[in-house]
Amino acid sequence: MLNITLESHDDYKAVERLTFAAFETMELPGRTHTDEHFLAHIMRDRSAFVPELDFIGTIGGEIIANIMYTKSKIIRPNGSETEAVTFGPVSVKPELHRNGYGAAIIRHSLYAARKRGYGTVIIVGHADYYPRFGFKPASEYNLTMPDGGVFDAFMALELRQGYLGTSGGKWYEDEVFDIYKTAFSKWNVEFQKAFS
Numbered sequence: 001m002l003n004i005t006l007e008s009h010d011d012y013k014a015v016e017r018l019t020f021a022a023f024e025t026m027e028l029p030g031r032t033h034t035d036e037h038f039l040a041h042i043m044r045d046r047s048a049f050v051p052e053l054d055f056i057g058t059i060g061g062e063i064i065a066n067i068m069y070t071k072s073k074i075i076r077p078n079g080s081e082t083e084a085v086t087f088g089p090v091s092v093k094p095e096l097h098r099n100g101y102g103a104a105i106i107r108h109s110l111y112a113a114r115k116r117g118y119g120t121v122i123i124v125g126h127a128d129y130y131p132r133f134g135f136k137p138a139s140e141y142n143l144t145m146p147d148g149g150v151f152d153a154f155m156a157l158e159l160r161q162g163y164l165g166t167s168g169g170k171w172y173e174d175e176v177f178d179i180y181k182t183a184f185s186k187w188n189v190e191f192q193k194a195f196s
C-alpha cells in the first residue's frame with residue numbers, strides 16, 4: 001500500500017533520482033534531454049514553493065512517487081491578481097507506472113490543497129490524463145498563457161466552485177519554470193566535463 005507523507009530534507013536526493021528516472025521515460029516530439037530533476041532540486045528554495053503540498057509516496061520505506069507544488073497567479077483584465085497553485089514535477093517509479101500510484105498521490109494532494117483553502121490548481125500537463133481528476137481546458141475559464149496562447153495541455157481545476165469566475169486573464173507560473181532550463185544547461189556543461 002502507498003503511504004503518503006510530506007517530503008523531508010532527508011528525502012531530497014531520492015526524490016530527485018526518482019524524478020530523473022520517471023521523466024527519462026517521457027517521450028515528446030522535440031524533447032532532447034531530462035532536466036526535471038534539476039527543477040525539483042532548485043524549486044524547494046523558491047518563495048513560491050508550497051512545502052505543505054510537497055508529498056512523497058512510499059512502499060516498504062522506498063520512495064516510489066512524489067508531487068511538488070508552487071504558487072502561481074492569474075492577472076485579470078482589470079489588473080487584479082488571483083492566487084493559484086500548480087503541481088509538477090509529479091513522478092512515479094517507472095517499473096510501477098499504471099498501478100494507480102500517480103492517481104493516488106495526485107488525489108491526495110488535491111484534497112490537501114482544497115483543505116488548505118487554495119481555490120484552484122492550474123497546470124500544463126498530459127491532456128489525456130488530468131481530466132479524470134476534474135481538470136478542464138483553461139480556455140473554459142477564459143485563461144491564457146502570458147503570451148495569449150491556449151492549448152490542450154493547459155488545464156485548470158476549481159477547488160472551490162466559482163473561484164475562477166468568467167473574467168479570465170493571463171496565467172503566470174513561478175519564474176523557476178523558466179530559470180531552470182538555462183541554469184540546467186550551464187550546470188550540465190560543467191557536470192559533463194568531468195566525463196570528457
Ligand SMILES: CC(C)(COP(=O)(O)OP(=O)(O)OC[C@H]1O[C@@H](n2cnc3c(N)ncnc32)[C@H](O)[C@@H]1OP(=O)(O)O)[C@@H](O)C(=O)NCCC(=O)NCCS
Nearest residue numbers: 022023090091092097098099100101102103125126128129
Ligand atoms: C504521469 C505519471 C505520474 C502517472 O503515474 P501512474 O502511476 O503511471 O498513473 P496511474 O496508474 O494513476 O494512471 C495510469 C494512467 O495514466 C496514463 N498516463 C500515464 N502517463 C501518461 C502520459 N504521458 N500521457 C497520457 N496519459 C498517461 C496512462 O495512460 C494510464 O491511463 P489508463 O488508466 O487509461 O490506462 C507517471 O506515468 C510518470 O511518472 N510519468 C513520467 C513523468 C511525467 O510524465 N510526469 C507528469 C508530467 S505532466
